[in-house]
Amino acid sequence: MLETLYNRAASLARRMFPLVGLVAVQAAQVANAAAPVQQTAPRQLDIADYRAYLADDHPVRQGMRKFADEVAAASGGALQVRVRTDALPGSPAQQLAALRAGSSAAPAFMLVAGTGLAPLVPEFTLLDLPFLVQDEAQADGLLDGAFGTALLGRLAPAGLVGLAWWENGFRQITSSRGPVRGQQDLAGLHLRVIGEPVFLDTFRAFGARPVPLPFGELHAALRAGRVDAQDNFISQILAGRLYEVQSSLSLTNHSYSPLVVVANADAWRSLSAAQQQVVRAAALEAGRLQRAAARAEAQAARNELARRGLAVSTPPAAELARLRAVSAPLRERYFDQYGKALRPLYQAATGQAR
Secondary structure (H helix, E strand, O other): HHHHHHHHHHHHHHHHHHHHHHHHHHHHHHHHHHOOOOOOOEEEEEEEEEOOOOOOOOOOHHHHHHHHHHHHHHHHOOOOEEEEOOOOOOOOOHHHHHHHHHOOOOOOEEEEEHEEEEEEEEHHHHHHHHOOOHHHHHHHHHHOOHHHHHHHOOHHHHOEEEEEEEEEEEEEEEOOOOOOOOOHOOOOOEEEEOOOHHHHHHHHHHHHHHEEHHHHHHHHHHHOOOOOOOEEEEHHHHOOOOHHOOEEEEEEEEEEEEEEEEHHHHHHOOOOOHHHHHHHHHHHHEEEEHHHHHHHHHHHHHHHHHHHHOOOEEHHHHHHHHHHHHHHHHHHHHHHHHOOOOOHHHHHOOOOOO
């Protein structure tokens, strides 16, 4: 009798153990579902332009937002880029110094004009040479190819990482003395330029009298007659309201102005290899959008400047060819001084002599 009762109890226990185990597993799953999930916070990075006054719909701001969207999407939200509307204080040289030092106020990424990088990497001076680039298609081929890649690679010793090329556009000439149709109209003209040797040398070669001035002083200098003319890309002419103090716009396309997306080297090294790939690809993709927007804006700005009273004209092709010819020795000299290794890459990309 006792043996029978024992056997029945043992059989019941064997049937109950699986049920108890299942209940225990389900209870653990419920507890785990209720527990808070530990997630890694997204990495916050900033991007800024060297100018604080850009409008929200400016092509550079459009490109920065596209860059932020691409990084967030491709990283699955692990990287978040904040688009800054302010700029670092000080001159372009001071801004770059803060970026390279990784100061607390500096962003991880920044848009810098090629001109601004020349004091750090002299080869960037080549980009501002007159008639280096013929048109937008040639600019794309030059900067997106071996020539542009080689230039970006020269930023590393300066504590920067070059990611992609964007653009400001071609430089044009405005004047209060009538349209610039050719070299004869530039002769003796007091013309404001950026205070860098390549710009001074360019307009001396053209026969003008270049006057170096910061952009912030340009409007007042033109109004006061300290200078009669200036060169700039069209969007900057409109943003600076130079139509108020100039009468003509001559579409010379005499110099091309690129932008460079650069990263602070320490911030770059803090990213994983996969994250670096995401950021670089985003900078390239955003650059394609930004260039297209910049070119559309240049046409719109040209029309707006005409509407605001500037007489818009294009010099005859023969006169532009003459300006290119008189500046040929200048291009030769700068390539000899700064770009002997880059010269074959330039010639291969453009199919033209200097």
